[in-house]
Amino acid sequence: MTERIELTPDLPAEDAIREIATRAKIAARPLATATRATKDQSLLQIADALEAASAEIIEANARDLERGRAKGTSAGLLDRLALDESRIHGIAEALRQVAALPDPVGEIVRGSTLANGLRLKQLRVPMGVVGMIYEARPNVTVDAAGLALKSGNAVILRGGSAAAASNEVIVRVIGEALATQGLPKDLVQSIDPWGREGAVALMHARGLVDVLVPRGGAGLIQTVITESTVPTIETGTGNVHVYVDAAADLEKALNIVVNAKTHRLGVCNAAENLLVHSAVAGEFVPRVAAALAEHKVRLHTDGRFASLAEGSGAEISAATEEDWDTEYLDLDISCAIVDSLDEAIEHIRRHTSGHTEAIVTEHLGTSERFVAEVDAAAVMVNASTRFTDGGEFGLGAELGISTQKLHARGPMGLAELTTTKWVVNGDGHIRS
Amino acid sequence: MTERIELTPDLPAEDAIREIATRAKIAARPLATATRATKDQSLLQIADALEAASAEIIEANARDLERGRAKGTSAGLLDRLALDESRIHGIAEALRQVAALPDPVGEIVRGSTLANGLRLKQLRVPMGVVGMIYEARPNVTVDAAGLALKSGNAVILRGGSAAAASNEVIVRVIGEALATQGLPKDLVQSIDPWGREGAVALMHARGLVDVLVPRGGAGLIQTVITESTVPTIETGTGNVHVYVDAAADLEKALNIVVNAKTHRLGVCNAAENLLVHSAVAGEFVPRVAAALAEHKVRLHTDGRFASLAEGSGAEISAATEEDWDTEYLDLDISCAIVDSLDEAIEHIRRHTSGHTEAIVTEHLGTSERFVAEVDAAAVMVNASTRFTDGGEFGLGAELGISTQKLHARGPMGLAELTTTKWVVNGDGHIRS
Structure with a gap:
């Protein structure tokens, strides 16, 4: 001994x-x-x-x-x-x-x-x-x-x-x-x-x-x-997207985007990016921009989004290439208009950190394609990204949220x- | 594009x-x-x-x-x-x-x-x-x-x-x-x-x-x-032990040791070490040494094992500290006498590579303690270590045998x- x-x-x-x-x-x-x-x-x-x-x-x-x-x-x-x-x-x-x-x-x-x-x-x-x-x-x-x-x-x-x-x-x-x-x-x-x-x-x-x-x-x-x-x-980094589809219920979409962005800022499951299908952008963007403005969220947007968000009261700046890859953990969100589900999926592929991605849609086939083709620890359909959490999933406390694929993925x-x-x-x- | x-x-x-x-x-x-x-x-x-x-x-x-x-x-x-x-x-x-x-x-x-x-x-x-x-x-x-x-x-x-x-x-x-x-x-x-x-x-x-x-x-x-x-x-290294307990069926033990050592030499699930309880060593060691000698296996042993194996016809040399940690992948095996299950488990703890460990015993409680306390990808009770294999386990072909604990363990x-x-x-x- x-x-x-x-x-x-x-x-x-x-x-x-x-x-x-x-x-x-x-x-x-x-x-x-x-x-x-x-x-x-x-x-x-x-x-x-x-x-x-x-x-x-x-x-x-x-x-x-x-x-x-x-x-x-x-x-x-x-x-x-x-x-x-x-x-x-x-x-x-x-x-x-x-x-x-x-x-x-x-x-x-x-x-x-x-x-x-x-x-x-x-x-x-x-x-x-x-x-x-x-x-x-x-x-x-x-x-x-x-x-x-x-x-x-x-x-x-x-x-x-x-x-x-x-x-x-x-x-x-x-x-x-x-x-x-x-x-x-x-x-x-x-x-x-x-x-x-x-x-x-x-x-x-x-x-x-x-x-x-x-x-x-x-x-x-x-x-x-x-x-x-x-x-x-590897845990943690969440460059999280919410995609509002052409077939979205815009009321649900509004609530989900605001909740995912503003419910808690410094957390990895908070939304950092908003993608809106062009078919509903004319109606949705002014509403969501105004709602985010009420929460003092700054918008980093592409040109099309900016022109639709004008007059919403939101602080708007042009998104840089860096914005799409930034986990703000703050009162900021990057926003883009897309013309198709494919474009949304491709945008997410380029910029996801593999944490949580969400779609808002009432269309079954669209939701199924999104779930199948987006590669992330958690994929949400018509739910806030804030739900990716060990406690919410019923796992009890969590040690962290794995964003790699080996051994553990998610909470x-x-x-x-x-x-x-x-x-x-x-x-x-x-x-x- | x-x-x-x-x-x-x-x-x-x-x-x-x-x-x-x-x-x-x-x-x-x-x-x-x-x-x-x-x-x-x-x-x-x-x-x-x-x-x-x-x-x-x-x-x-x-x-x-x-x-x-x-x-x-x-x-x-x-x-x-x-x-x-x-x-x-x-x-x-x-x-x-x-x-x-x-x-x-x-x-x-x-x-x-x-x-x-x-x-x-x-x-x-x-x-x-x-x-x-x-x-x-x-x-x-x-x-x-x-x-x-x-x-x-x-x-x-x-x-x-x-x-x-x-x-x-x-x-x-x-x-x-x-x-x-x-x-x-x-x-x-x-x-x-x-x-x-x-x-x-x-x-x-x-x-x-x-x-x-x-x-x-x-x-x-x-x-x-x-x-x-x-x-x-991490895959592969198998510094594999067979422990022949005081309550072993010595016929099974003999077959298992010879199979585990000689069935195929260059594989990670081949036995490289033999531990024999002193209560059965007097009867078992001469028999197993003779059987291994027939297969031209060289024995690297402690002193007690050596004196019991004398006259078996086996080539015997004194085991060095290095022998206990060596994966021979050849016609060699290191052999020791232990006085208790605890001593066997402790020996395995010090030298295991976490691949496969086996016990030969007819005693239920002893087998249960061995299974619970030995930390390896696979633990065998009254079976050859050669069974740790994706094909044998029914997994089909195998990519390798994981000896780490993350994600995959075993085949x-x-x-x-x-x-x-x-x-x-x-x-x-x-x-x-």
Whole structure:
């Protein structure tokens, strides 16, 4: 038995992350076969403990906010970072919802008895160790820990410097709650003390970390995707389109466009682009432009759209080539007129980030072609793009929304944190 | 409409691969919604065309073999490379078997009507463009093309210089067969003319290639895993163990060990390690050592195993620390005595490559613990490790055996070449 290394910030990042990941791997072993009751009880215990520690969490969070303000952090980011009693209650409630979800572990995905009598089954099992790199979102610390534990995994968290004080308290409270349940603290560990080098070491901990999920701005995600040798899942960027078809119910279209654009600005499932079929543009564009103007949305449009939107009160500028590829996450939308479904699909193909795309139409064949031909994690027919969300889809909390095609696509819930194991039972079978 | 660039070997690799991947992406679009009948028909057509072209393929293959012999390629590799009438017939038959399998595309993975009336379904859809990097295995060219087409994908093949002449003919024959079915040749393209630079460009074609599967030696796989920014699936390395428990039926154990080790040497599901419980070692080790000696298997053993195996006629050497981690792919096996199930599991944990692990036991609880606690793509109870195989599992041909946990684990068949798409149908639903 080797002595337990002390994990101080002085320890070189690579050694520290290797030790942390090894501990996580060992801690995850008994959790892989833990009963659902044990896992749920630990989530409920963590939820209670976080609420009980809310004063301490809010105090630490105030220090993060102060540091953020001093550094000139944007109001939007500060809002994401901020915690109060009600938000902590919300975070705890999310854990209780995860506890109420079925356990994905142990599910028999497929199985059969082969011609030679071998009994074959494919079982759902935990990944082992999940790594999470994110920014300034203390709620993600809890969501990620809750989803990982429920799916039988250990988690290693890199929550970023902006939320370091908040995350430190939250991770400690989670560890104490786990200990009361006889579970090791090593199941939920933070590598924030090792800063950026720690994050890089985590990206290179192949063999020790089974999957790495980056969540945050496009820069963070691209860095992780490019640097990591651990298998990663790309999340997040949403250059989302709403296409209003010639056969659209314009009342529905108006509501959907306004909701998709303005319901919440800084989220990946918000609409950033509006395409309108020319057959209904004369009637629809003035109405939608006026409605968006009421919400102070700035329109970046092609020429035809601009001339129809004139007099709506909206702030209009000519769309540049860049606009079509921009995820504004703000009170902006790019708008174009198209002359056919094909043109709409082609426009989306050129500019989609593969997150969510929506069509508004009453025509069955048109909706079916759109669904079949648009290549995205989620395709909406007559519904707001805001519905692409783990909670809305009934998956419970989500770890992020995958925009790649490998392993997970769309909102990532519990099942997406599992893998499978083939189990083969024979009676002395050999291959001939 | 831009002019079609001519793809000559002079074209810089990066430009060539970008163009090829773009063509693949465009070609894959109509295939994503092609009927099963269309896809099956094209596979059957390819099978017939390959058999019809067997003389030409064998002639090209002879040139590859000659080049290989001149370069001193090993007999094992030359055997993998070699094609004759019967092997081409086997390859064609594998295509016909894939044609006979159900179509994974369009399967509804899950679905429900949400509380708000939204109709949600998760559909199985093709990946789009699959990249494949492999070595000296012309049969993989056909298997990969067949699996990709049936699952609605385009495939880009890098088959390596050793099989370049064979692959060139095979890819051309496949393209001609596709053309007779009205399908574009761009569905199956080779990047061999751009050599190693082409392979590197493929690894960096993120956004154009949806998944990259390396298949071959450990060096090739590690290069792809480390270099690639395209999502990859690690395949192949099998440091496979057979554990003969105290409660084993020793007759079954003997058959399983000999089959797992000697049935085929150069394959990833061959046993490379034997662990025997000390309670049965006195009876079992002399028998298994003698049986392995008959097959000329060299034993690399710990001290206890060695003294029990003395006089068996086997060639015995002391196992080094390296032996426990070596995938011999040859007439060698490392052997150890363990005193408990825990010790066996711990030994496997330290040395497993996550491919296949087997236990021989008649004790229910012991088998259950082994299955639960050993972390591998496949766990065998009283069966040879040689059964970890797409064909044996009933998946049809396989693209490789994934030893990582993301997306696919174990043999990769048709379903593993698909992703999913969430489709949400509403009636003007907005989020409140």
